[in-house]
Amino acid sequence: MDLHLQLGQGGLADQIHAQLHERISTGALPAGTVLPSSRELAARLSVSRATVVAAYDLLAAHGLIRSRAGVGTFVTGGPVAAPTAPTGSPLRARAIWDSFAVPDLSVPTAEFNFAPGVPARTKFPFARWRALVNDQLRSRTDVHYADPAGSDRLRTALTRHLVVSRGVHLAPEQLVITTGAQQAFDIAARVLLEPGDTVAVEDPGYLPSYRGFLAHGARVVGVPVDSEGLVVDQLPVGTRLVYVTPSHQFPLGMPMSEGRRTALLAWAARHDAAIVEDDYDSEFRFSGRPLTPLQAADREGRVLYVGSFSKTLLPTLRVGFLGVPSVLAEAARRAKFAADYGTAGHVQAALAAFIEDGDLARHIKRMRRSYERRHDVLIAVLREHFAGLLEPIESLGGTHTTALLTPGQPPDTVLAARALAAGVNLGPVSRWGIDRPGPNGFVFGYGAIAAERIADGLAALRRVI
Structure with missing residues (x-):
């Protein structure tokens, strides 16, 4: 172990003991950790071996370490106090970062996943x-x-x-x-x-x-x-x-x-x-x-x-x-x-x-056929079962299709939350607005859902709407 200890003026054994005691008691050195031998640590700190032995003896007397001849010195104590850290700083980040937030990039667990921007992992x-x-x-x-x-x-x-x-x-x-x-x-x-x-x-x-x-x-x-x-x-x-x-x-x-x-x-x-x-x-x-x-x-x-x-x-x-x-x-x-x-x-x-x-050209060709099938199924179901509820935007390709809610429908964020509770994950369009909220509707990604599952997922969404 590359163990760093900071030594100053005064009793060296006491300083070594105090710093190791603090790290053991806060869990920085958990039970089972193998400490350097007294000879190795003495050479690293440029102190006498007797100084390190004295510090180790104090730790052993408190039941925090144990030495086994021919094996090594092990930490036996566990954490008993939270580590201390500075509670503040005069440094301040630029104001721009106050308005930023890292979104939750994990994909929610849902039976029907229409998350946009997710490719077909199973086809890779x-x-x-x-x-x-x-x-x-x-x-x-x-x-x-x-x-x-x-x-x-x-x-x-x-x-x-x-x-x-x-x-x-x-x-x-x-x-x-x-x-x-x-x-x-x-x-x-x-x-x-x-x-x-x-x-x-x-x-x-x-x-x-x-x-x-x-x-x-x-x-x-x-x-x-x-x-x-x-x-x-x-x-x-x-x-x-x-x-x-x-x-x-x-x-x-x-x-x-x-x-x-x-x-x-x-x-x-x-x-x-x-x-x-x-x-x-x-x-x-x-x-x-x-x-x-x-x-x-x-x-x-x-x-x-x-x-x-x-x-x-x-x-x-x-x-x-x-x-x-x-x-x-x-x-x-x-x-x-x-x-x-x-x-x-x-x-x-x-x-x-x-x-x-x-390989890349073949993979793209294979995925184009797969995504086209999913796109066509999605559009067909939207047109047949969502008339008066959702209006698909004409698209000729890609990995997602967008459909806008008809006037009088609740906000897409509200419906998306209800849909997720019903096992359908999709993206509200309004969240993608820049200077104003985006239109009221949904982004349907079809990379993460098989073509055979699209109709069932949309049926669940229709019940929510």
């Missing part, structure tokens, strides 16, 4: 992923820090995947591998924003990104969305950065129309603004022509492209990416280094192999 190829990770752990010999922007291998593999699957215009050196999408937003803010800059976000919208921009000292303004996505005409003058989810708006679910995409890019050019495109749920489009990402249509280098593997694979992987215009690549790399020294190397290598071998 755990055996293949485990083999890739184990192979990397066995074969890796490097123990040094690497490029904070990510491994060349992963960035090259991911770039090829994005060029083929999404049509984006990115080179490997324009990518930064991040710890999920949230860190990508954080890096974008570090690179582009000064305190007081205006950031526009969708309202209702994705609250974690909103809070992240606030934490950087930005003035964050909610901009309404309609059936075509963000209402570009209502963007405030002076906006420095616009955050959007154009492939599958969160939480309402509609894609941004082609006309609105063109208008947003033109607006950014006129007002010298940046766009952070969160390409959320883009992999799971079920019908209609593929939507061109803003990044692929950007001719001026104003779009920062964000994605993650939280929905395509698992949230616990904590891997995302940020694609930036070439002129920002080195600044983004440095911002990642300022945040941390890089994403875990063995995870990057395993993910690179997963992409290179075609």
Whole structure:
């Protein structure tokens, strides 16, 4: 045990005895703990062995330790008093943190789980992923820090995947591998924003990104969305950065129309603004022509492209990416280094192999079929059994569908609480409002519920409504 004791002037044996007595009595050294030998502790503290022996004898006399020849010295006493700690401090956190709260990220136990943002865990190829990770752990010999922007291998593999699957215009050196999408937003803010800059976000919208921009000292303004996505005409003058989810708006679910995409890019050019495109749920489009990402249509280098593997694979992987215009690549790399020294190397290598071998493309294709079936079942039941109660918002893909309560219904938060008590877990739309409460309705995620269970879950919800 690496035991730290602080010695000053006066009787050394008494000081050693007092500090060990305090740690044993508060449970910091629980019963059964093996203490250093008197010779070892004396050498560590630069005192005589007799001094340590005297301190140990006092502890033994109080019944707190016991020595066994040839075995060692053990703690026998248990905690008898609570540890003392400073009761206050003159330090104060910034006021912004008073308004923040870390939500309960655990998924409530419910018979029917429509929680949004949860992928189909049972469909994940755990055996293949485990083999890739184990192979990397066995074969890796490097123990040094690497490029904070990510491994060349992963960035090259991911770039090829994005060029083929999404049509984006990115080179490997324009990518930064991040710890999920949230860190990508954080890096974008570090690179582009000064305190007081205006950031526009969708309202209702994705609250974690909103809070992240606030934490950087930005003035964050909610901009309404309609059936075509963000209402570009209502963007405030002076906006420095616009955050959007154009492939599958969160939480309402509609894609941004082609006309609105063109208008947003033109607006950014006129007002010298940046766009952070969160390409959320883009992999799971079920019908209609593929939507061109803003990044692929950007001719001026104003779009920062964000994605993650939280929905395509698992949230616990904590891997995302940020694609930036070439002129920002080195600044983004440095911002990642300022945040941390890089994403875990063995995870990057395993993910690179997963992409290179075609596993990612096959998994996405398999999940697209599975989610389309769940989506279709959900929509069919809502239309057949919830007429006059819930109005689904048209969506063409993704891992969730949103439906709004008809006028005169109770608040969605009240109904959601009643539904949870009846075994149905879903998300109230109103909680995703930025400058005002969101619409009255529910977000139905279908990643965590089998298609065969959807009708029964909705029947339980109908009884509640």
